[in-house]
Amino acid sequence: xxxxxxxxxxxxxxxxxxxxxxxxxxxxxxxxxxxxxxxxxxxxxxxxxxxxxxxxxxxxxxxxxxxxxxxxxxxxxxxxxxxxxxxxxxxxxxxxxxxxxxxxxxxxxxxxxxxxxxxxxxxxxxxxxxxxxxxxxxxxxxxxxxxxxxxxxxxxxxxxxxxxxxxxxxxxxxxxxxxxxxxxxxxxxxxxxxxxxxxxxxxxxxxxxxxxxxxxxxxxxxxxxxxxxxxxxxxxxxxxxxxxxxxxxxxxxxxxxxxx
Amino acid sequence: xxxxxxxxxxxxxxxxxxxxxxxxxxxxxxxxxxxxxxxxxxxxxxxxxxxxxxxxxxxxxxxxxxxxxxxxxxxxxxxxxxxxxxxxxxxxxxxxxxxxxxxxxxxxxxxxxxxxxxxxxxxxxxxxxxxxxxxxxxxxxxxxxxxxxxxx
Numbered sequence: 001x002x003x004x005x006x007x008x009x010x011x012x013x014x015x016x017x018x019x020x021x022x023x024x025x026x027x028x029x030x031x032x033x034x035x036x037x038x039x040x041x042x043x044x045x046x047x048x049x050x051x052x053x054x055x056x057x058x059x060x061x062x063x064x065x066x067x068x069x070x071x072x073x074x075x076x077x078x079x080x081x082x083x084x085x086x087x088x089x090x091x092x093x094x095x096x097x098x099x100x101x102x103x104x105x106x107x108x109x110x111x112x113x114x115x116x117x118x119x120x121x122x123x124x125x126x127x128x129x130x131x132x133x134x135x136x137x138x139x140x141x142x143x144x145x146x147x148x149x150x151x152x153x154x155x156x157x158x159x160x161x162x163x164x165x166x167x168x169x170x171x172x173x174x175x176x177x178x179x180x181x182x183x184x185x186x187x188x189x190x191x192x193x194x195x196x197x198x199x200x201x202x203x204x205x206x207x208x209x210x211x212x213x214x215x216x217x218x219x220x221x222x223x224x225x226x227x228x229x230x231x232x233x234x235x236x237x238x239x240x241x242x243x244x245x246x247x248x249x250x251x252x253x254x255x256x257x258x259x260x
Numbered sequence: 261x262x263x264x265x266x267x268x269x270x271x272x273x274x275x276x277x278x279x280x281x282x283x284x285x286x287x288x289x290x291x292x293x294x295x296x297x298x299x300x301x302x303x304x305x306x307x308x309x310x311x312x313x314x315x316x317x318x319x320x321x322x323x324x325x326x327x328x329x330x331x332x333x334x335x336x337x338x339x340x341x342x343x344x345x346x347x348x349x350x351x352x353x354x355x356x357x358x359x360x361x362x363x364x365x366x367x368x369x370x371x372x373x374x375x376x377x378x379x380x381x382x383x384x385x386x387x388x389x390x391x392x393x394x395x396x397x398x399x400x401x402x403x404x405x406x407x408x409x410x411x412x
Contacts, residue, residue, distance in 0.1 A: 025281070027339060075281035077340045082284075084337050114279050122279025130270040130299055130348045134262065152280075173356075197353045201273070202280055206352025207343050209377065213385035231355070239359035 005042050005097045007064070011057050013101050014038055014046060015068045017083055018055040020108055023073035026080045027215060028052065028223045034087050038100075041091040052223040072230055074159075075207075082107050123152035123202040136194035143180075143189050144198035151176035152202050166237040172203045173241025181249035196242055203238055205231035263300060270299035270348050278344035287340050290330035295345030298322040302349060312376060316383040317390075319349050324391020325398070332402060342388075349384060351377035 014035045021031045031050040035057060039046025045060040052072060058065035083104070090100045114122070127148020128141050136144075155172030162168055176199045184192035208231040216224035274295030278288050302319035309315065327341035358373030 025343070026337070030337065030339065075343060077281050077283045077343060081287070081336050081340055085335075113282060118279050122276035125272040125276030126280065126347060128269060128273065129353065130266055130273055131353065133266060133269055197357065200356055201347065201352065202277070204352030204356050206350030206355065207346050209352075209355060209381050210346055210350050210384045213381045214388055217385050217389055232359070235352070235355040236359040236362065238356050240363050242356075242360060243363050
């Protein structure tokens with residue numbers, strides 16, 4: 001059976017595995033580990049080098065190298081899990097190479113996702129930040145629950161439609177800032193700042209920046225720095241969005257106040 | 261009473277972020293438990309030491325150990341537990357505040373917020389490293405325990 005796996009095929013499948021893992025938010029060391037694991041199970045001495053923007057797969061002491069370009073993507077941890085399960089099954093011999101190849105293609109194309117109501121509910125729950133418990137009023141926190149929904153929806157719905165990077169995050173920040181400022185101007189909310197920080201929790205790249213330091217400590221310096229800079233720019237675009245949103249609501253209320 | 265509320269809200273936060281980042285359904289509950297216990301650890305340490313480093317470091321150790329244990333028990337990659345449980349600890353809000361001060365041209369506050377975000381992120385990352393070192397000492401015992409349970 002081992003002879004039936006050609007080198008080219010194996011490298012192609014490994015490249016695909018690495019690409020899915022990287023775009024779904026796995027750490028680079030895990031990507032390299034999984035790919036080399038699959039290679040060893042197929043009796044080839046595969047070596048893999050992954051950074052966050054590119055992935056190289058090759059057989060040791062051979063001239064051929066497969067290069068896969070990768071774009072930073074959102075977290076889709078279920079894909080990471082499925083690939084992990086598949087590679088584990090392949091290594092223990094429960095499935096053969098053809099089966100592995102077929103399932104990997106499937107996982108690549110399949111849209112694995114929770115339903116929209118579930119995701120929106122999740123984002124709403126994240127929007128009540130434990131950090132602000134007993135610091136913000138309960139009314140503000142429950143308003144953040146709803147403002148967070150709109151912020152998440154604005155970012156999530158616009159990101160597949162707008163090709164320019166970072167605009168979606170900015171739109172999310174804009175929505176949150178605008179709504180919070182309007183609520184405060186209407187006298188419903190006591191502190192717009194608390195609502196904004198709390199409702200931004202699902203958008204803000206906190207997990208990304210922590211993961212980037214984990215990568216740097218793991219000596220994956222390039223990936224770590226790329227992730228950190230990306231997180232910083234996302235936070236910056238959210239910040240700019242909030243400033244614009246708050247400013248716009250200020251202008252609107254100023255105009256209405258002048259008219260009355 | 262306060263601790264109980266903190267526990268419930270952080271559990272909801274963790275499960276919510278799990279839904280947003282698409283974790284597999286079977287890991288939602290362990291991730292939620294890990295996240296909420298880590299938050300309670302953070303909260304309790306914060307009552308004693310009102311700094312940034314020690315509470316975050318402790319919470320990261322809790323996540324690191326519990327996350328690795330549940331990764332072995334539920335057969336999921338450990339990152340799937342880490343990412344949702346981190347959401348309430350992580351310096352995302354501070355990073356946003358820093359970048360907003362930057363947008364508004366407020367240099368001193370930008371520096372303060374950025375420094376805090378850096379401190380928290382490094383405290384968490386170092387906590388994970390320490391937790392993993394501890395976990396590799398526990399792992400043989402855990403595997404033996406699991407093997408015994410599966411035999412039954």
